Amino acid sequence: MDAAAPLTHRPLYEEVAEHVRQRIFGRLLEPGAWIDEQQLCTEMGISRTPLREALKVLASEGLVTMKPRRGAYVTEMSERDVREAYQLLALLESDAAGALAARATDLELAELRQLHEELEAAAGRREDFFAANERFHLRLLEMEGNRWRIHMVTDLRRLMKLNRHHSLFREGRLSESLQEHRDLLQALLRRDPSEATRLTRAHFQNGLSAASHQGSA
Numbered sequence: 001m002d003a004a005a006p007l008t009h010r011p012l013y014e015e016v017a018e019h020v021r022q023r024i025f026g027r028l029l030e031p032g033a034w035i036d037e038q039q040l041c042t043e044m045g046i047s048r049t050p051l052r053e054a055l056k057v058l059a060s061e062g063l064v065t066m067k068p069r070r071g072a073y074v075t076e077m078s079e080r081d082v083r084e085a086y087q088l089l090a091l092l093e094s095d096a097a098g099a100l101a102a103r104a105t106d107l108e109l110a111e112l113r114q115l116h117e118e119l120e121a122a123a124g125r126r127e128d129f130f131a132a133n134e135r136f137h138l139r140l141l142e143m144e145g146n147r148w149r150i151h152m153v154t155d156l157r158r159l160m161k162l163n164r165h166h167s168l169f170r171e172g173r174l175s176e177s178l179q180e181h182r183d184l185l186q187a188l189l190r191r192d193p194s195e196a197t198r199l200t201r202a203h204f205q206n207g208l209s210a211a212s213h214q215g216s217a
Contacts, residue, residue, distance in 0.1 A: 013053035016046060020054060024063055024074055024162070031162050035064065035072040062159045077163045082211055085156050085163075090204035092153050093137060096144040098197035101188050108143050109189055115139055116185045123178055136181065163211065173210040180206065 020040070023029045041051055055072045058064035065075045077085075100108070115136045122128035134157065141150045180203045187195040 011050075012046065013050040013057065016044065016050050017054035017057040019044065020058060021061075021063060024058075029074050031074050031076040033074045034070075035074065037071065061155060063162065075159070075162055077159065079212070081159070082163050083208060085160055086204050086208035086211070089153065089156055089160075090201045090208075092149050092156075093141070093204065094197045094200035096141050096146065096149060097184065097188070097200040098193040099146075100140060100144045101191050101193040101196035104143065104188060104191065112136070112140065112143075112185060112188060116181060119178065119181055123174065126174065129174060129178075133177070133181075173207075176206065176210075177203070 020029070020035070029035065035055070037048060037051055037055075041048060044051075055064055055066070059066050059072070063075055065073050067073060104112075115132070119129065119132040119136055122132045138150075138154070138157075141153055180199065184196060184199045184203065187199055
């Protein structure tokens with residue numbers, strides 16, 4: 001009989017980091033909020049050590065800001081932060097879309113079509129739309145296969161979840177985004193690298209414009 005594979009357990013600080021991360025994404029801890037370490041330790045039944053290790057992880061991801069003698073705070077995204085994140089996402093993801101369009105397999109294109117159908121189905125439910133949107137974008141990056149790009153985009157997308165004025169919050173932006181996804185999918189299905197690149201860049205530029213408008217409203 002083959003030996004059973006050893007069970008692997010996540011270190012406690014990683015579990016704590018994920019717990020706090022989800023509280024941040026769920027707005028239970030708002031951007032700018034002070035993180036009450038003692039309260040979290042009591043709630044989770046842990047000591048300060050794994051929590052502080054977890055906060056270091058979240059700080060390295062940009063989700064938490066450590067302030068000397070004041071403790072940990074949920075990071076706030078300034079207008080400049082949002083603008084620069086959109087600009088980087090536009091560069092990184094448009095290049096990936098163009099590269100994938102040039103060499104995508106039939107199976108990969110079929111999977112992207114399925115992910116787009118999930119996006120269409122979620123159009124009336126904003127949180128589900130957010131999730132389906134992210135699945136489409138990240139899967140496209142995985143197919144393209146540049147692991148450094150995936151790492152950078154994943155970090156940027158985490159930070160964008162802190163944005164108080166997310167572009168899809170603007171009235172009408174969700175339907176605009178969906179149409180942009182339809183156009184992008186068609187460019188990918190036609191295996192048109194230049195059009196896939198152009199449309200992806202425009203998609204993020206439109207998102208930035210919507211977020212800026214929402215922030216000034």
